[in-house]
Amino acid sequence: MPTWSDLQPFIVSGLALGGVYALSGVGLVVLYRATGVVYLAFGAVGAFGALIGWSLIHDAGAPGWLAWLVCIATATVLTLAYGMIFGPALAKRDPLVKAVATLGLTLILFGAMDLLWTTGGGQSRSIALPTDNGGFTVGQVQVNWTQVIGLGAGVVIATGTAVFLRYTKLGTAMRAMANDREITAMLGVPVRRVEAAAWLGCGVLAGIAGLLLADLVALDATTLTFLVISSLAAALIARLRSIALTFAAAIVVGLVHDLLTPVQALTNYRDMTPFVLAAVALLVISRHRVMGVD
Amino acid sequence: MKMNTHAARMRRTIPLVAAALLLAACSSSSNSTSSGGTPSAGSGSSGASGSSGSTGAPSGSTSAVSTSQCGTKPGVQASGTPIALGGIVTNQPGTSFTDIANMAQAYFNCVNANGGINGHPVKYYIETEQTNPAQIAADARQLVQSDHVVGIVGNTSILECTIDHSYWEKLGIAIITSGIAPECYSTPDAAAVNMGPRYSSDGAVQYALSQHVGKVVFDQSNVPGTGYIGAGPAALANAAHTPIVQLTENVPISNADSVAIKEVQDAGPDGAVVLNFTPPEALIILQAAQKLGLEDRVKLWGCSTPCNTDFLAQALGPKWNSKLFVNAELTPPDSTSTSAMNLYKAILAQYGKSVSGGVGSFSQMGFTEAEIAVHALESVTGAYTTATVNAAFKAVKEFNTGMLCQLWTYGSYPLHIPNNEDYTVTPDNGKMTQAQGCTPISSVDPQIAAYRAAAGTAPTAPTAP
Numbered sequence: 001m002p003t004w005s006d007l008q009p010f011i012v013s014g015l016a017l018g019g020v021y022a023l024s025g026v027g028l029v030v031l032y033r034a035t036g037v038v039y040l041a042f043g044a045v046g047a048f049g050a051l052i053g054w055s056l057i058h059d060a061g062a063p064g065w066l067a068w069l070v071c072i073a074t075a076t077v078l079t080l081a082y083g084m085i086f087g088p089a090l091a092k093r094d095p096l097v098k099a100v101a102t103l104g105l106t107l108i109l110f111g112a113m114d115l116l117w118t119t120g121g122g123q124s125r126s127i128a129l130p131t132d133n134g135g136f137t138v139g140q141v142q143v144n145w146t147q148v149i150g151l152g153a154g155v156v157i158a159t160g161t162a163v164f165l166r167y168t169k170l171g172t173a174m175r176a177m178a179n180d181r182e183i184t185a186m187l188g189v190p191v192r193r194v195e196a197a198a199w200l201g202c203g204v205l206a207g208i209a210g211l212l213l214a215d216l217v218a219l220d221a222t223t224l225t226f227l228v229i230s231s232l233a234a235a236l237i238a239r240l241r242s243i244a245l246t247f248a249a250a251i252v253v254g255l256v257h258d259l260l261t262p263v264q265a266l267t268n269y270r271d272m273t274p275f276v277l278a279a280v281a282l283l284v285i286s287r288h289r290v291m292g293v294d
Numbered sequence: 295m296k297m298n299t300h301a302a303r304m305r306r307t308i309p310l311v312a313a314a315l316l317l318a319a320c321s322s323s324s325n326s327t328s329s330g331g332t333p334s335a336g337s338g339s340s341g342a343s344g345s346s347g348s349t350g351a352p353s354g355s356t357s358a359v360s361t362s363q364c365g366t367k368p369g370v371q372a373s374g375t376p377i378a379l380g381g382i383v384t385n386q387p388g389t390s391f392t393d394i395a396n397m398a399q400a401y402f403n404c405v406n407a408n409g410g411i412n413g414h415p416v417k418y419y420i421e422t423e424q425t426n427p428a429q430i431a432a433d434a435r436q437l438v439q440s441d442h443v444v445g446i447v448g449n450t451s452i453l454e455c456t457i458d459h460s461y462w463e464k465l466g467i468a469i470i471t472s473g474i475a476p477e478c479y480s481t482p483d484a485a486a487v488n489m490g491p492r493y494s495s496d497g498a499v500q501y502a503l504s505q506h507v508g509k510v511v512f513d514q515s516n517v518p519g520t521g522y523i524g525a526g527p528a529a530l531a532n533a534a535h536t537p538i539v540q541l542t543e544n545v546p547i548s549n550a551d552s553v554a555i556k557e558v559q560d561a562g563p564d565g566a567v568v569l570n571f572t573p574p575e576a577l578i579i580l581q582a583a584q585k586l587g588l589e590d591r592v593k594l595w596g597c598s599t600p601c602n603t604d605f606l607a608q609a610l611g612p613k614w615n616s617k618l619f620v621n622a623e624l625t626p627p628d629s630t631s632t633s634a635m636n637l638y639k640a641i642l643a644q645y646g647k648s649v650s651g652g653v654g655s656f657s658q659m660g661f662t663e664a665e666i667a668v669h670a671l672e673s674v675t676g677a678y679t680t681a682t683v684n685a686a687f688k689a690v691k692e693f694n695t696g697m698l699c700q701l702w703t704y705g706s707y708p709l710h711i712p713n714n715e716d717y718t719v720t721p722d723n724g725k726m727t728q729a730q731g732c733t734p735i736s737s738v739d740p741q742i743a744a745y746r747a748a749a750g751t752a753p754t755a756p757t758a759p
Contacts, residue, residue: 006559009586013551118390118650124573126609132585142587147551216551218578223546230548254549261552262559268516271544 002262008141010258016147018254019154020212024231025238025246026154026161027205032240033165033178034198035087038099039079043228044109045203046210047221049074051117053211054125054219064130072207078109079203080196087195091181106225113221127214150212157205158247165243170197230254233274237281253277360640363633364401365408366672372410376417377671377678380437381448382430382458385422391450393651394472395420397660398448400645401668411671414678419443423451430457438465445683447667448660450474455484468684468704470666472659476522479741485687485710487662487695487702488655489623489735492523493742494598495570496735497621497716499527502596503534508564511557513579515571516542523570526739533738545575550582558583561592568596576601577609580618589613599623603654607721614721619729622717624658624697626728634665634696662697669693692752699732700752711745712752 024042031039053071056062062070082105090098117125131145165171173194176184185191209231213224230253238245253274260270362368379402381395399418406415419441421433430453437443446462446469449455455477462469463483471478473486479493489497495512502510512527514520524540531538539560543553557567557579569576576597583589594617601620610618627635638661642649649657670686671678692701699715718730732754737743 002559009555010552013549013555016551017549124577124603124605124609126577126581128581144585146585217549218546218574220546220574220578223548226546227548258549258552261549261556267556268542268544271548 005140006262007259008139010261011255012138012141012143012147014255014258015251016150016216016254017258018251019151020209020216021230021234021254022154022247022250023157023205023212024209024228025234025250026158026243027202027209028228028231028235029238029240029243029246030161030165030174031198031202032235034174035083035091035177035195036095036098036181037083037087037090037102038095038232038240039202040099040102040228040232041079041082041105041109042202042206042209042231044106044113044221044225045075045078046206046213047224048078048109048113048210049207050127050210050214050219050224051113051125051221054127054214055117057127058125067127068129068211071211072204075207075210076200076203078105079206080199083199083202084196087199088192110221110225113225117221125219127211127219129211129215132215146212146215150216153208153212154247154250158243162243170194174198230257230274233278236278239285249277249281360636361404361644362408363637364404364641364668365406365410367409369407370409372406372413372415374410374412374414375678377411377414377445377683378417378419378441378443379445379447379667380419380421380441380443381446382421382423382433382437382451382454383449384425384451384454386424389425389452391472391656392420392422393649393654393656394450394660394663395448396648397642397646397657398664398667399660400641400649401661401664403645404641405664405668411668412674416668416671418448420448423454425452427453427457430454431461434458434461438467444678444680445667445671445687446470448472448663450659455481459484465680466684467680468687470663470687470704472663476519479711480709482706482708482710485704485712487624487659487666487698487713489599489621489711489713489716491519491570491598492526493711493714493735493739494621494623494716495523495568496526496530496739496742497623497718497733498568498570498596498598498619499530499538499566500733500736501619501621501718501730502566502568502594503530503536505566505594507536507566507593509561509566510536510538511541511561511565511567512538513541513543513553513557513567513569513571515545515575517545526741527568529738529740530736533736543571543575545571547575547578550578551586554579554583554586554588558588558591563591563593565592566594566596567592568598569601570598572600573603573606577606580606580610580614584610584613589617594619597621599655602626602719602726604628604725607726608724610721612721612723615723616720616729618721620719620726622655622719622726622728623713624655624662625699626717626719626726627653627658628725629728632696634694638697658697662695662702665695665697666690666693666702694755696755699754701755703749703752705749707745707748709741709745709748711742712749714742714745714752715754 049071052074053067056067129146135144165175173189213227234246234250234253237249257270257273260266383391383395385392402416402418423430423433446467449469450472452474455475459477459481468483471484471486472488473479473490478484478486510531520542528538561567597620599621602622670690674682674686688704690704692703695702698713702712714735715732719726720729735742
C-alpha cells in the first residue's frame with residue numbers, strides 16, 4: 001500500500017483534473033437546465049478548438065494567446081451554431097433525440113479531426129501553456145500553475161454559475177425554462193435568446209476545458225472527445241440539476257481516479273471511477289425514490 | 295407541478311445519460327491506440343483506400359535522378375505481365391499503418407518506371423482492416439482468390455499474423471512483414487524487417503541496464519500481448535540481478551500526471567523508467583513528467599522504437615537531451631547518407647505522396663520490405679508463381695538492406711527474428727541522434743536465443759553506422 005507521502009502528488013493531480021471536469025460538468029448542467037439537451041459533443045468541440053489552436057501555433061506561427069482565444073472561439077461558434085440551427089427544430093423532441101443529435105455532431109467532428117490531424121507516421125502534438133513552467137512546492141509535492149488554474153477554474157466557474165443562475169434575470173429565465181419551456185415562453189421570456197445564451201456559455205466552457213485538458217491530459221482527438229465521460233458522470237451524480245453537487249462530484253471523480261493510481265490491485269480499473277460513482281449515485285437516488293424521498 | 299415536470303424529465307434523461315456513458319466508454323476503448331501493438335511508430339489514420347491495385351505510373355516529378363537506381367533499366371516503363379503482390383494493413387481511427395504499405399507501393403512504382411523486374415511490373419494490392427478477425431481472414435482470401443497475388447509484402451496489422459499465419463503456411467506463402475503480433479516472429483512463414491514491441495523493449499531495457507541502473511520500471515499500454523512483450527525485459531533484468539516492476543496503462547491515458555508520478559515513485563532516483571507506448575501516449579507521459587519536474591528524479595528514461603520520431607523530439611525540447619534513450623530498429627535517417635538511404639529519400643520525395651508521415655520508421659520499413667521483395671524477385675527465372683516467388687523470398691540470405699544493423703536473412707527456420715541488433719538514439723534539440731551504435735539484443739531473451747540457435751547470428755551490415 002502506498003504511504004501518505006506517496007499519495008500526496010496524486011491528490012494534487014486529481015484536484016487539477018477534477019477542477020476541469022467540474023468546469024465541463026457545470027457547462028453541461030447549465031445547458032441541460034436551459035434547453036433539455038445533454039450535450040455529448042462537449043469534448044469533441046473542445047478538441048476541435050484545441051487542434052485548430054495547435055495548427056495556428058505550429059503551422060502559422062501565431063502567438064500562444066491568439067491560439068488560445070481561437071480555441072475558445074472555435075468551440076463557442078460550433079456550439080452556438082449547432083444550438084441555433086438544430087436547437088429550435090429539436091426543442092419539442094424527446095431528450096433521447098436531442099442527445100443522439102449531439103452524438104451525430106460528435107462523430108462528424110471526430111471524423112474531421114481524424115482526417116485533418118492524422119497521427120499516422122508517428123505524429124504527435126501538444127499544447128504547452130506558459131503556466132506549466134512555474135509553480136511551487138508543497139512539502140515534497142511539485143505543483144505547477146496549470147494545475148492551480150485547473151482547480152481554480154472549476155471553483156470560479158461553479159461559483160459564478162450558481163450566482164448567475166440565482167441572482168440574474170437571465171439565470172432566472174434559464175431556471176424557469178428548465179421546469180417548463182412552454183409556460184416560460186407564455187410568460188414572455190424570450191426563449192430563443194435564453195437558449196442562445198446557454199449554448200454560448202456552454203461553448204465557451206467547452207473551449208476552456210479543451211484548452212486546459214489539451215495541456216493537462218493530451219492533445220489527441222480521441223482522448224479529448226471521450227474525456228467528457230467523467231464530466232457527464234459528475235453531472236449525472238448531481239441529477240443534471242445541482243451546480244454545487246456537480247462540482248463536488250467532479251472533484252471526487254478526479255481525486256478517486258488519481259488516488260487509485262499507485263494502488264497496484266486497482267490501478268488498471270481506475271478508469272471505471274466515473275461509471276462506478278455514477279452507478280452508485282443512481283442506485284442511491286432510485287432507492288430514495290422508492291422510499292418516497294425525492 | 296414544477297417538481298413533477300423536472301422529475302419526469304430526469305426519469306427520461308438519466309438512463310439516457312447512463313447509456314451514453316457506456317457508449318462513449320466502448321468507443322473510447324475501441325478507438326484507443328495500442329502501443330504494445332505498434333510495429334515502430336505512430337497511430338492515427340491516413341486515409342488509404344480499402345483495396346487498391348496499381349501497376350504504378352510515377353506520380354511525382356521525373357527529375358529526381360537518384361530514383362533510377364531502383365530498377366535495372368532507368369526510364370523504361372515495365373510492360374510485361376504484372377507480378378501481383380499484396381499487403382494487409384490496419385487502418386482505423388487512432389491506429390494506422392498505411393504509411394508502410396504506401397511506401398512499399400512507392401518503391402514498386404519506382405521499379406515499374408525503371409524497367410520493372412525482368413521487364414515485369416509489380417501490381418500491388420493493399421487491403422485495409424479494422425482489427426476485425428473475420429475481416430482480416432477475408433482480406434487474405436480476397437488477395438489470394440480474387441486478386442491472385444503470388445506473394446505478401448508490407449503487412450502491418452495488429453492481428454494479421456495471429457489470424458492468417460496458418461492460412462499462409464497452408465498455401466506455402468512466406469510473408470515479408472512489419473511485425474506486431476507474436477506470430478510474426480514465432481512461425482515458419484513470417485519474417486519481419488522490424489523487431490516488434492518485444493525485442494524493441496528488450497533493446498531499451500538492455501540500454502538502461504548497461505548504464506547500471508538500480509531498478510527498472512517497464513510500463514506499457516494495457517492491450518492484448520503485454521505478457522508476451524514483458525517477458526523479454528523481465529528476462530534481461532533478472533539476468534542482470536536488477537529488480538524490474540512491470541506496469542500497464544489503459545489507453546488513451548486519462549491523466550498522464552498520475553502515470554508519470556507512479557513510474558518515478560516506483561523507479562527511485564537510481565532507477566530507469568522504460569516506456570512502450572505509441573508516440574502520442576509516450577509524449578504525454580514524458581511531458582507530464584517534465585511539467586512536474588520529474589525528468590531528473592530517475593537516472594534515465596527509456597523507450598521502445600515508437601518514440602523514435604522527430605515529432606516527439608521537437609515536442610519534448612532540450613530538457614530530454616541525453617536523458618531519454620530510445621531504441622531504434624532501423625538506421626537513423628537524419629545522420630545517414632548511404633546509397634540505400636539516399637534512394638529511400640529520393641523515392642519518398644518522388645513517389646511517396648501518400649506517405650503521410652514522410653521520413654520515419656514506418657516509411658523505412660515499407661521501403662525495406664519492398665527492397666527485399668524486389669531483390670528476391672529478380673532472382674526468379676521462369677514464371678512468377680506462388681511457388682517460385684515464395685521460394686525466392688525464403689532464399690534471401692544475408693541481404694544488405696542499408697536500413698538495418700544486420701544483413702537480412704529469411705531462411706527455413708521455425709521462427710524468424712532476422713532483425714535483432716539495434717541502435718539507441720536520444721533527443722538533441724528537436725532531432726533524434728545516435729547515442730549507441732549497433733548492439734545485439736541479448737540472448738538472455740529466450741526467443742532471441744532460440745532464433746540464434748536455429749539461424750545463427752547474421753553479420754553486421756557493412757553500411758551500418
